[in-house]
Amino acid sequence: MSIVNDIRTAFSRRDNALNQLLLINVLVFVAFILLRTVLFLVTKDKNAHLPILQWLAVPSVPGTLLTRPWTLLTYSFIHFDFFHILFNLLNLYWFGTLVREYLGDRRLVSLYVLGALAGAALYLLAFNLLPVFRDAPAILYGASAGVTAVILAAATLLPDYTFSIIFIGPVRIKYIAAVVVLVSVAGINGGNAGGEIAHLGGALLGFVFIKQIQAGRDLGRPVQAIGDWVGNLVSGRPNLRVTHRSGPAEAPTAKKSGPIKPEQEEIDGILDKISRSGYESLSKEEKQKLFKASQK
Structure with missing residues (x-):
């Protein structure tokens, strides 16, 4: 059916x-x-x-x-x-x-x-x-x-x-x-x-x-x-285990201290879009960026 x-x-x-x-x-x-x-x-x-x-x-x-x-x-x-x-x-x-x-x-x-x-x-x-x-x-x-x-x-x-x-x-x-x-x-x-x-x-x-x-x-x-x-358990998929192979040393990378915040210029652009067309005109990605910026 x-x-x-x-x-x-x-x-x-x-x-x-x-x-x-x-x-x-x-x-x-x-x-x-x-x-x-x-x-x-x-x-x-x-x-x-x-x-x-x-x-x-x-x-x-x-x-x-x-x-x-x-x-x-x-x-x-x-x-x-x-x-x-x-x-x-x-x-x-x-x-x-x-x-x-x-x-x-x-x-x-x-x-x-x-x-x-x-x-x-x-x-x-x-x-x-x-x-x-x-x-x-x-x-x-x-x-x-x-x-x-x-x-x-x-x-x-x-x-x-x-x-x-x-x-x-x-x-x-x-x-x-x-x-x-x-x-x-x-x-x-x-x-x-x-x-x-x-x-x-x-x-x-x-x-x-x-x-x-x-x-x-x-x-x-x-x-x-x-x-x-x-x-x-239901799907029968095994848990993935991460293993490390020995190899050439890699350059150290900067450790991330938290989620990357959107740039201020991008946020200003989103706010301008709200003032022109309203909040409902934002895409899902723009709404998420605005929310992340509000956590600063």
């Missing part, structure tokens, strides 16, 4: 991380909708899918979590409500596109994964340390923590970038991020306290992630290393 071929092609590309994250969420959503329907037709029980959900969602009880550690990641790809996944994927696409343009595919995936882990961590802390939640066991699922990390990362990276919102007009994304955080804080005393707390964990991670990148430290390296190891 052409749909199957399209999906296989999307996952075979190495520069397609954003679409792959979107696809995984959609495929899991469709799988659960089909599973829930089949189980209902067979058992006549609308809640027959809950035991499976509980094996994939993060439990608030630490003892249960120890028997299901994989839930710290699997929960971030599970949705049951159409509007829940719709808003999550729209935000992931809009803000993820910005993060991917500046930081690349690998860091986008790292940010999503770390945001999900941070959201789960804050949720577990709240439900086990705060008296108001301690006697109310719950489960956590949904991509919102990872998506909120991407939103806050984009807003920290490009605070004055504007999105045009229907009925409102152009809005700087730093204000969109502020509203996202405020809504999550206000929703803690509502019916989805665990989800809102997880949003805040993801938001904090997104902010810290970019601040560390700007300071020259990449928090996503462990995630990338694990991803490389799993990829090599």
Whole structure:
């Protein structure tokens, strides 16, 4: 089928991380909708899918979590409500596109994964340390923590970038991020306290992630290393070992102390282009050079 071929092609590309994250969420959503329907037709029980959900969602009880550690990641790809996944994927696409343009595919995936882990961590802390939640066991699922990390990362990276919102007009994304955080804080005393707390964990991670990148430290390296190891294991590719042959001595080369910064004249040219044609007229390479220059 052409749909199957399209999906296989999307996952075979190495520069397609954003679409792959979107696809995984959609495929899991469709799988659960089909599973829930089949189980209902067979058992006549609308809640027959809950035991499976509980094996994939993060439990608030630490003892249960120890028997299901994989839930710290699997929960971030599970949705049951159409509007829940719709808003999550729209935000992931809009803000993820910005993060991917500046930081690349690998860091986008790292940010999503770390945001999900941070959201789960804050949720577990709240439900086990705060008296108001301690006697109310719950489960956590949904991509919102990872998506909120991407939103806050984009807003920290490009605070004055504007999105045009229907009925409102152009809005700087730093204000969109502020509203996202405020809504999550206000929703803690509502019916989805665990989800809102997880949003805040993801938001904090997104902010810290970019601040560390700007300071020259990449928090996503462990995630990338694990991803490389799993990829090599699945594909059967051996790890490459570097060997040195003895030979004529080579002239010593200057040691690089960090990434090469774009020349000031080139940056001035990019800024002139923005003043003439707007930020959207820049190429991906020009945007990356502008970001590197901002780290000076």
